[in-house]
Amino acid sequence: MQVLQAGQHKFIFLELEPELVSNIAKQAGFEAKLKDSQRTLTLDLSAPGRQSPLLLFDASDPANLGWFSRCQFYVDGRTGSVMQTPISVANKRDRAGRPQPNAMRMSIAKELPATFRLPGKQPLTEQVFYALLFNFLNALAKTGVAVCGGPVVKALAGRSEGIGPRN
Numbered sequence: 340m341q342v343l344q345a346g347q348h349k350f351i352f353l354e355l356e357p358e359l360v361s362n363i364a365k366q367a368g369f370e371a372k373l374k375d376s377q378r379t380l381t382l383d384l385s386a387p388g389r390q391s392p393l394l395l396f397d398a399s400d401p402a403n404l405g406w407f408s409r410c411q412f413y414v415d416g417r418t419g420s421v422m423q424t425p426i427s428v429a430n431k432r433d434r435a436g437r438p439q440p441n442a443m444r445m446s447i448a449k450e451l452p453a454t455f456r457l458p459g460k461q462p463l464t465e466q467v468f469y470a471l472l473f474n475f476l477n478a479l480a481k482t483g484v485a486v487c488g489g490p491v492v493k494a495l496a497g498r499s500e501g502i503g504p505r506n
Contacts, residue, residue, distance in 0.1 A: 349453035413484070
């Protein structure tokens with residue numbers, strides 16, 4: 340981890356190891372294709388042997404209340420940001436434009452404001468991030484991640500809000 344200063348602004352620069360990130364994804368049951376750039380690390384995640392969709396569900400549906408009360412991570416459905424983390428997610432889509440149920444795209448920000456803190460005011464280090472990443476991927480596979488509002492990130496599991504009458 341480095342602290343960078345640009346004028347009056349200070350940033351934390353995470354020095355993430357792509358091989359370690361790939362191994363964490365593999366341990367959580369995902370295949371990952373990584374693209375490392377100067378400011379972000381992008382992962383194309385897939386779980387090809389999985390029979391059910393990834394547990395990304397719509398938090399606004401009352402039928403999903405049981406999942407919502409157990410989940411540890413929340414995604415802003417308008418931006419794809421995983422709240423209070425340096426992670427953003429997006430649906431991967433098939434040729435027809437429908438979200439693929441067993442795949443996600445994840446982006447990890449390497450540059451963060453020096454004031455960035457995790458819940459509980461815990462500072463972010465590489466080791467803390469690796470644990471956070473493992474917990475997030477396990478939540479996608481086992482316990483559930485809530486999508487809160489917005490049309491950008493679509494739920495993959497549970498009931499989701501439908502617009503218009505059913506046929």
